[in-house]
Amino acid sequence: MQKVAVIFAPIITEIKQHALSKSEISLKTEEEKGKRNEIYLKISQVKEKLSSIGEKGDKLYDLLKIE
Numbered sequence: 001m002q003k004v005a006v007i008f009a010p011i012i013t014e015i016k017q018h019a020l021s022k023s024e025i026s027l028k029t030e031e032e033k034g035k036r037n038e039i040y041l042k043i044s045q046v047k048e049k050l051s052s053i054g055e056k057g058d059k060l061y062d063l064l065k066i067e
Helices: 002-018 043-051 055-064
Strands: 024-030 036-042
Touching: 002 024, 002 055, 024 043, 036 043, 043 055
Parallel strands: none
Antiparallel strands: 024 036
16 A cells, blocks of 8 residues: 555645645546546545554555645
């Protein structure tokens, strides 16, 4: 999991740079037929969910560089 977190950390950093809100991460997708979707993840919810795993979750949160 740590290797995955390190791979995705730069992507999360780039997403955060374009975010209108500093308290959430916005993910946008486009389907083959052109329909666009947007998903919002509150940073506090990501932290809460990863913290529920314990020390490993906290470490993943740090590695992902979400804050």
